[in-house]
Amino acid sequence: MIELKNISFNYKNNAALKDVNILIRQGECVALVGPNGSGKSTFLKILNGILIPNEGEYIFNEEYITSKKLENSKFSKLFHKKIGFVFQNSDAQLFCSTVYEEIAFGPRQIGLKEEEVNKRVYDCMKLLQIEELKHREPYNLSGGEKKKVAIASVLSLNPEVLVLDEPMNGIDPKGKKFLRDFLIKLNESGKTIICSTHDFEYVQGVFKRALVFSENHTIIRDDSFNKVINDELFLQQNNIK
Ligand code: ADP
Secondary structure, eight states, rough: EEEEEEEEEEETTTTEEEEHHHHHHHEEEEEEOOTSSSSSHHHHHHHHHSSSSSSEEETTEEOOOHHHHHHSSHHHHHHHHEEEEEEEEETTOOOSHHHHHHHHHHHHHHTTOOHHHHHHHHHHHHTTTTEEEEEESSGGHHHHHHHHHHHHHHTTOOOEEEEETTTTOOOHHHHHHHHHHHHHHHTTTOEEEEEOOOOGGGTTTTTTTEEEEEOSEEEEEEHHHHHTOOHEEEEEHOOOO
16 A cells, blocks of 8 residues: 655755665554654655655555655645644644634545535544534644544545554643544554554554664664564664663
8 A cells, every 4th residue: 555665865964764665555553663853754744745755666555656746736635635644743733713624624625515524524523522622723722632633634534544643742641542542443444554653651552563763764673563662672772762
């Protein structure tokens, strides 16, 4: 479903990713782990077409993703309908005046009828248990509430793949437990999930696979999630824990 071949990315003169080769299949639940600055966010932004790699190829559903194709608004809409991105900072994602409008935005953008938009908004609010926030202004919500609204606003497009950047950051323990169970259910329902995290305690049982990024901006291990997080020596040696 997702294939990265020899991907490298630099921010001007700063290397952020070096020679990444990865294949992710439909239905997988993959964690990205690694120290700060190792390139996890950059990797996720490339998957979502926000950044275009300087070198290498990105293939999504057997289609090469290029800047030229993404400049085409029809292609771009279709691509973003299939792969949804939940930003690390919810404030960078939320911009509407009410929670309802926020979740309705994506479905309206792709031209769904208002009846279908309304159904999707209610379905997503129910899934995230945020019905009572319907009329609230997203900007004034708590961190955990904002995260739920951001996830709902992405899920309302019914994407095949959900990409999340450190979703547990700034969330209280109750919110983290909710997110954990939610990600498990979402993956069981068939969604492919790709998510960066350093919150190992709260993601037990969520991920089957881990991609480990190094301070050198390469992927140094691609293994079972449980094996990786139980390998204390490896985690310490690579400044992950
Ligand atoms: P992680 O998500 O693992 O913390 P990032 O992908 O954010 O890592 O960062 C990878 C590298 O790219 C780091 O060295 C970081 O300082 C650098 N970097 C990230 N964003 C920018 C940017 N907008 N401009 C310049 N350098 C950046």
